[in-house]
Structure formats: C-alpha cells, structure tokens
Amino acid sequence: xxxxxxIGKYILMISSMFTRPENLSMYAKETMRQVYQIGIGSVLxxxxxxxxxxxVTAVQFSYQLLDIGLIPMWWMGIIVRxxxxxxxxxxxxxxxxxxxxxxxxASELGSMRVTEQIDALEIMGVNTTAxxxxxxxxxxxxxxxxxxxxxxxxxxxGGGVAGVLGxxxxxxxxxxxxxxxxxxxxxxxxxxxxxxxxxxxxxIACYQGFYVKGGALEIGxxxxxxxxxxxxxxxxxxFLIAFLLL
Amino acid sequence: MIEVRxxxxxxxxxEILMGISTQFQKGKCNLIIGSSGAGKTVFxxxxxxxxxxxxxxxxxxxRPIGSMGVKEKKKLRNEMxxxxxxxxxxxxxxxxxNVRFPLxxxxxxxxxxxxxxxxxxxxxxxxxxANDKYPGEISGGMMKRVGIARAIVMNPKYLFCDEPNSxxxxxxxxxxxxxxxxxxxxxxxxxxxxxxxxxxxxxIGDKVTFLHQGYKHWEGSKEQVMEESENKELxxxxxxxxxxxxxxxxxxxxx
Ligand SMILES: Nc1ncnc2c1ncn2[C@@H]1O[C@H](COP(=O)(O)OP(=O)(O)OP(=O)(O)O)[C@@H](O)[C@H]1O
Ligand SMILES: [Mg+2]
Numbered sequence: 001x002x003x004x005x006x007i008g009k010y011i012l013m014i015s016s017m018f019t020r021p022e023n024l025s026m027y028a029k030e031t032m033r034q035v036y037q038i039g040i041g042s043v044l045x046x047x048x049x050x051x052x053x054x055x056v057t058a059v060q061f062s063y064q065l066l067d068i069g070l071i072p073m074w075w076m077g078i079i080v081r082x083x084x085x086x087x088x089x090x091x092x093x094x095x096x097x098x099x100x101x102x103x104x105x106a107s108e109l110g111s112m113r114v115t116e117q118i119d120a121l122e123i124m125g126v127n128t129t130a131x132x133x134x135x136x137x138x139x140x141x142x143x144x145x146x147x148x149x150x151x152x153x154x155x156x157x158g159g160g161v162a163g164v165l166g167x168x169x170x171x172x173x174x175x176x177x178x179x180x181x182x183x184x185x186x187x188x189x190x191x192x193x194x195x196x197x198x199x200x201x202x203x204i205a206c207y208q209g210f211y212v213k214g215g216a217l218e219i220g221x222x223x224x225x226x227x228x229x230x231x232x233x234x235x236x237x238x239f240l241i242a243f244l245l246l
Numbered sequence: 247m248i249e250v251r252x253x254x255x256x257x258x259x260x261e262i263l264m265g266i267s268t269q270f271q272k273g274k275c276n277l278i279i280g281s282s283g284a285g286k287t288v289f290x291x292x293x294x295x296x297x298x299x300x301x302x303x304x305x306x307x308x309r310p311i312g313s314m315g316v317k318e319k320k321k322l323r324n325e326m327x328x329x330x331x332x333x334x335x336x337x338x339x340x341x342x343x344n345v346r347f348p349l350x351x352x353x354x355x356x357x358x359x360x361x362x363x364x365x366x367x368x369x370x371x372x373x374x375x376a377n378d379k380y381p382g383e384i385s386g387g388m389m390k391r392v393g394i395a396r397a398i399v400m401n402p403k404y405l406f407c408d409e410p411n412s413x414x415x416x417x418x419x420x421x422x423x424x425x426x427x428x429x430x431x432x433x434x435x436x437x438x439x440x441x442x443x444x445x446x447x448x449x450i451g452d453k454v455t456f457l458h459q460g461y462k463h464w465e466g467s468k469e470q471v472m473e474e475s476e477n478k479e480l481x482x483x484x485x486x487x488x489x490x491x492x493x494x495x496x497x498x499x500x501x
Contacts, residue, residue, distance in 0.1 A: 116334035124348050125323030
C-alpha cells in the first residue's frame with residue numbers, strides 16, 4: 001500500500017512540474033547551477049573509479065581468457081571497450097552518482113522543507129515542484145552523459161595502462177582492438193542508459209527530499225532512502241534495458 | 247480585508263482548529279495570541295493556503311480561496327508577504343539575493359531598479375551593510391529583518407508575520423513591532439501577526455484574537471484586553487507574569 005501511494009505521489013510530483021515557468025531565465029540559471037554542482041562535484045570520483053574499473057576489466061579478462069589461449073591478444077581492446085560502454089561505465093557511474101548526487105539533492109531539498117524555505121517559495125507564488133525539481137532533473141540529464149562518456153574514455157586508458165604494465169598485451173594490439181568494428185548501436189544503448197539513470201537518480205532524490213516531514217533527523221533518513229531506492233531502480237532498469245534492447 | 251469563515255483543521259485525530267471565524271481589517275495590525283501549541287501557526291498557514299482546512303473558507307477581499315484556480319491563487323500569492331516563525335531565508339543566497347528573489351522571479355524591473363528596491367526595503371528595516379552576508383552569518387534579529395524586507399519587497403496587500411519578535415531582546419523586539427505597524431499603515435496593508443508577547447499586544451494590537459483549545463476564545467482591542475477580567479483563560483494568559491499582575495493591580499488601585 002505504502003509503495004503504491006509513493007508511486008502515485010511520485011507521478012503527481014513529476015506531472016505537476018510541467019507548467020509554464022514564472023521566469024525562464026531564473027529556471028535556466030538554476031539549471032546551470034545544478035549542472036555545475038553535479039558535474040564538478042562528481043568528476044573526480046568518477047574519474048578515479050572508472051580508470052580502475054577499466055584497469056581491472058583488462059587484467060581480469062586477460063588473466064582468464066588469454067592464458068588459456070582462447071582468443072587472440074588484440075581482442076582485449078574490443079572486450080574492454082565494449083564492456084565499458086555497455087555495462088561498466090553507465091552502471092557503476094550511475095550507482096556512484098546515486099550515492100553522491102542523490103544524497104546531496106535529497107538533503108538539500110529536505111532541509112529546505114524542514115526550515116520552511118519551500119513554504120516560503122510557495123507563498124511567493126512560485127510553482128515549487130517546477131522550480132526546485134525541474135532544474136535538478138534537467139541538470140542531471142545534461143551533465144550525466146558527459147560524465148559517463150568521460151568514464152568510458154578513462155576506463156579504456158586505465159585498461160590499456162594496466163594491461164601493458166602487467167605484460168598481458170602490447171599497446172599496438174590493444175589499440176588495434178579498440179579500432180576494430182565500432183558498433184554504433186552500443187553507443188545508443190549507453191546513451192539510453194545515461195538518460196534513464198540520470199532521470200532515476202535525480203527524480204527519486206527530489207521525491208525523497210521534497211516530501212520530508214518532521215525534523216532534521218528525517219533529512220538523513222530521506223537521503224538514505226534516496227540512495228537505496230534509486231540504486232535498486234537503476235539495477236532493475238539496467239536489466240530491463242539490456243533485456244529489451246539487446 | 248480578510249474574512250475567515252468557520253475554518254476547521256485537524257491532524258489525524260488531533261483537532262487543532264475547531265471552527266474559527268473572524269475578520270481582519272485593512273491598515274490594521276491584527277494579532278493572534280494564544281499559548282504555545284494553541285494553533286497559531288496552523289491558523290496562519292491555513293489562512294495563506296499552506297494547509298487546507300477541512301471545512302470553512304477564507305475570503306481575500308471577497309475572493310474565496312477555496313474555489314480559486316491555480317492562476318488566481320498564484321495572483322493572490324503575489325499579493326502576499328509572509329514572515330515565518332523560523333525566518334525561512336534561502337540559505338544558499340545572500341541577504342540581498344534573498345530580498346531580491348521575488349523581484350527576480352516575478353517582476354519586469356531592470357537590474358538597477360531591483361537593486362534600488364532591495365536597498366530601499368533593507369533600509370526600511372534598518373539593515374544596511376549586510377547585503378553580501380549569508381543567512382548563516384547574521385544574527386537572529388537581523389534574519390527577522392531580512393525576512394520582513396523579503397516579505398514587503400513586492401508591495402504586498404496582505405502581510406503575515408509568525409512571531410516576528412520571538413527570540414529578540416526587548417529593544418529590538420520593539421523596533422520590529424514599530425516597523426510592522428508603520429508599514430501596515432503606510433501601505434494600507436492587511437496585517438496578521440502571531441505572537442505571545444504582551445508587549446506587542448499593548449504596542450500594536452489594533453485587534454486581538456485569543457485562540458484557546460481550538461476555539462476563538464476572545465476578541466477585542468488592546469485597550470479591552472487590559473480591562474478584561476470575565477474571561478478566565480484570557481486573564482491567565484495575559485497576566486501570567488507577576489510583573490503584569492502587579493501593574494494591573496496598581497492601575498486598578500489608582501482608579
Ligand atoms: N504539520 C503538523 N502535523 C501534525 N501536527 C501539527 C503540525 N503542525 C502543528 N501541529 C500540531 O498543532 C498544534 C498547534 O501547533 P502550532 O505550531 O500552531 O502552535 P503555535 O500556537 O504556533 O505555538 P508556538 O507559539 O509555540 O509557535 C500542536 O499541538 C502541534 O503538535
Ligand atoms: Mg507557532
């Protein structure tokens with residue numbers, strides 16, 4: 001029951017956002033602020049994590065596949081590239097962002113709710129869902145794809161460095177693999193994941209933060225819920241996208 | 247003028263307001279008094295539409311808020327200013343940006359006009375040289391004043407203040423009260439103020455409404471409040487302090 005109630009309220013929240021903005025430039029400014037906050041706030045952690053994820057992918061696959069001589073060396077480039085594009089970069093980044101950005105958004109909105117800042121906006125005649133939630137979702141949709149593309153690039157570099165340092169393959173082989181047979185469809189899937197995950201992370205966090213009731217303690221609970229719920233939904237959505245599109 | 251017709255509000259099984267009717271006149275400071283937890287804040291939030299009362303209606307110059315569409319409500323909101331009990335300043339914005347926010351959002355003014363208006367409002371509340379500070383960096387009294395400046399920046403027709411001088415020293419409290427009164431008269435605003443401060447009642451209470459256990463228990467002017475002795479609950483509320491009790495006795499003896 002509680003679950004259905006939440007879904008209904010969530011859908012109402014999303015649909016109440018679609019009104020004419022009171023002042024377009026204020027909304028644009030707020031969106032840019034969100035792009036900056038989400039982007040700058042997450043770029044470092046995503047860079048570090050994706051580099052190592054790429055490295056571990058290269059090392060792990062090399063160890064398991066090259067040793068037994070099942071595949072030619074230059075295939076490692078393809079394997080690292082495609083697994084980063086299809087699965088590793090979008091999913092791992094999305095989970096990281098759910099933790100970082102999701103908790104941030106939920107606690108920001110939660111404290112605005114608790115300290116009546118949202119009520120103050122309401123009294124002024126501002127459409128609070130549109131002004132507070134719209135720019136956050138929009139900002140996420142704008143910047144998350146960039147972060148994930150960056151993650152793919154750094155993952156590929158990390159994979160190459162680790163493979164070469166570990167003497168699993170030569171740099172020439174790796175690059176040959178990277179250049180082999182681009183599958184444009186994989187990029188499309190990656191982008192679909194980017195947008196879906198960005199929407200999930202920001203909208204669930206907004207929902208949890210926006211409807212906080214009670215005091216400061218509730219803000220912490222809300223941001224925990226934001227992270228847990230959006231992580232679960234991301235994993236399910238990830239499966240559905242793979243299941244339906246691949 | 248704001249007319250309140252028999253509003254009722256409950257949370258779960260807890261009934262907070264059990265049918266309150268009253269009127270608030272233009273150009274007057276209308277005070278709502280009552281002990282802590284009496285439902286003043288809930289009443290004020292029903293008044294401005296942040297809470298939906300289960301029953302009753304509120305008329306803003308004969309426009310019932312209950313049957314308003316989104317557009318009309320938005321228009322009405324643009325005519326309202328509110329000071330919250332906890333100030334509710336936007337803590338990611340500076341003092342100046344806080345006060346300018348409604349203008350940024352709703353007015354067509356140029357940047358210079360806006361800055362001029364903001365500075366005028368800030369000087370109106372005697373708050374200069376704090377424009378670039380953040381709410382976290384100023385004192386409680388200054389925050390109240392920023393809250394008032396933000397509430398009046400759009401030239402509201404209706405002003406709501408929830409305990410404008412709680413937590414302030416007596417002198418600053420007096421300044422804030424005087425300020426609200428001046429603004430109310432100067433711009434002919436319908437002002438509604440929640441308070442449990444007797445100094446405010448005596449200073450600016452053009453009309454005083456006493457809430458007790460969910461009902462309007464008493465209503466009258468500040469002069470009538472002092473003479474009231476029939477209404478036991480009101481008497482106990484007002485003369486809770488020994489100081490005021492003695493003052494009253496002295497006044498009665500002199501008569
Ligand atoms: N959002 C809410 N949900 C449930 N109960 C509430 C809510 N807001 C207020 N109440 C209850 O309503 C009652 C009246 O609260 P209110 O805040 O209006 O008191 P008040 O008169 O403003 O007191 P104070 O002078 O301390 O500010 C309290 O018992 C409070 O517990
Ligand atoms: Mg209160």
